[in-house]
Every structure is written in C-alpha cells, then in structure tokens.
Amino acid sequence: MVIEVDRLGKTFGDTEVLRGVSLSVAPGEFLAIVGPSGSGKSTLLYCMSGLEPATSGSVRILGTTLGTLSRGGLAELRRDHLGFVFQSYNLIPSLTARDNVALPARLARRGISGADIDRALAEVGLADRADARPSALSGGQQQRVAIARALALRPDVLFADEPTGALDTTAGEQVLDLIGKVVADGRSVVMVTHDLRAAARADRVLVLRDGVVHRELDHPDAAAIFTAMGD
Numbered sequence: 001m002v003i004e005v006d007r008l009g010k011t012f013g014d015t016e017v018l019r020g021v022s023l024s025v026a027p028g029e030f031l032a033i034v035g036p037s038g039s040g041k042s043t044l045l046y047c048m049s050g051l052e053p054a055t056s057g058s059v060r061i062l063g064t065t066l067g068t069l070s071r072g073g074l075a076e077l078r079r080d081h082l083g084f085v086f087q088s089y090n091l092i093p094s095l096t097a098r099d100n101v102a103l104p105a106r107l108a109r110r111g112i113s114g115a116d117i118d119r120a121l122a123e124v125g126l127a128d129r130a131d132a133r134p135s136a137l138s139g140g141q142q143q144r145v146a147i148a149r150a151l152a153l154r155p156d157v158l159f160a161d162e163p164t165g166a167l168d169t170t171a172g173e174q175v176l177d178l179i180g181k182v183v184a185d186g187r188s189v190v191m192v193t194h195d196l197r198a199a200a201r202a203d204r205v206l207v208l209r210d211g212v213v214h215r216e217l218d219h220p221d222a223a224a225i226f227t228a229m230g231d
C-alpha cells in the first residue's frame with residue numbers, strides 16, 4: 001500500500017474532527033473522499049499528507065509512519081513523494097507559470113531542469129503560457145499550473161482538495177482529465193470533492209460523515225454516491 005491510515009483521530013481544542021478513520025490507498029489507485037461541508041474531509045487529507053499532525057492513530061506513507069519522522073524527514077518525504085493541489089490554486093502572483101512550477105524544487109535546493117519544467121507545463125497543455133503570470137491566466141489554467149507544479153518532481157501520490165471547486169464545468173473537466181492521466185501513469189490520487197460526478201471517476205469513494213468513514217463504495221456512479229451520502 002502507498003498509504004495506510006489506522007484509526008486516525010484529530011482534535012482541534014475540544015472539537016473532535018476525525019474519530020478513528022482507517023483506510024488504505026494502493027499504488028495507482030484513485031480514491032475520492034466525499035461528505036458534507038465540515039465533515040473533516042480537508043482535515044483528513046492534511047493529516048494523510050503530513051500537513052497536519054494526527055492527534056491519535058497513525059498514517060504510513062510508503063511504509064514510513066509519519067509520526068516517527070523529524071520535521072526535516074517529513075519535509076523530505078513530502079517533497080520526494082507527495083504532490084498537493086488546492087481549490088484556490090495557491091500560485092505566487094509575482095512569478096510566471098514556469099517559476100511557479102520550479103519553486104518547490106528550488107526551495108528544496110533540488111535540481112530541476114528547464115526540460116523538466118517544460119515537460120510539466122506541456123503535460124497540462126500550457127507549454128505556450130510558461131511566461132504568463134497567474135493574473136493573465138484563467139482559473140482553469142491556473143489550476144493546471146498548480147497541477148504541473150505538483151507533478152514536476154514526479155510524486156507517488158497526488159492529493160487534491162476540491163481541485164474543481166472554483167472552476168466552471170469545462171475547466172473542471174479538463175482538470176479531472178489531467179488527474180485521470182496521473183492515475184493512468186501509475187500514480188495514486190486522493191481527491192476530496194463535493195462534486196459527485198467528479199467523485200464518480202474514482203476507483204473507490206469514501207463517504208465521510210461526522211469524522212468517520214460512513215460508507216465505502218467500489219466504482220460507484222454519481223447516483224450511488226448521492227444515495228450513500230443520504231442514508
């Protein structure tokens with residue numbers, strides 16, 4: 001397994017947001033996590049990817065338990081193996097698309113070649129916009145730059161938190177097609193979404209409710225996810 005989450009709990013103050021979540025993600029698997037707003041989807045994704053420490057339970061990525069790593073070790077694991085895409089793109093406004101894609105590698109003092117950056121931008125269909133700043137790009141194009149940034153260091157797992165949440169249908173479909181290509185390429189994807197049609201593209205869908213896995217569905221269609229969320 002690429003990811004193994006065992007009885008993960010997460011508490012903020014006296015609010016118990018996650019109450020014993022267990023799940024695993026296989027190599028090349030596309031897992032979607034759905035659930036009502038406030039059900040703990042983002043918190044789960046952040047704990048799974050080492051952005052937030054767990055309060056109880058454990059998260060193992062590629063055999064390493066996150067809680068046993070030093071800050072530096074965790075940063076290294078994230079940099080070498082994980083990519084992250086957010087609803088709000090999180091690009092640096094003053095940097096071109098090319099420099100945004102290069103930034104994580106440069107911050108980590110890890111070499112990234114011009115060819116690697118060009119390849120990442122070409123993969124998301126933006127080879128011709130490498131010199132554009134985010135303000136000159138549409139929302140969909142900005143999200144594709146964010147995906148190129150996440151893929152530039154060839155992660156084993158791509159995490160995406162509502163990656164289509166700010167996009168219109170067409171731009172959202174393009175982003176989902178790209179995520180599909182990441183999966184076809186043999187990497188794992190964990191995507192949080194409240195778009196049931198987006199979730200229906202996944203191999204497996206977890207319905208989160210009140211901080212626990214309420215249902216787990218294998219290759220469901222949007223209607224089956226909708227039903228599982230309601231019952």
Ligand code: ADP
Nearest residue numbers: 012015017035036037038039040041042043044
């Ligand atoms: P979702 O992504 O499903 O909408 P979240 O994981 O963002 O849900 O939030 C779940 C609950 O945890 C919410 O009640 C939210 O207010 C709370 N929460 C999330 N992050 C924090 C934080 N950093 N501090 C305090 N409470 C938080």
Ligand code: MG
Nearest residue numbers: 041042043161
């Ligand atoms: Mg969220």
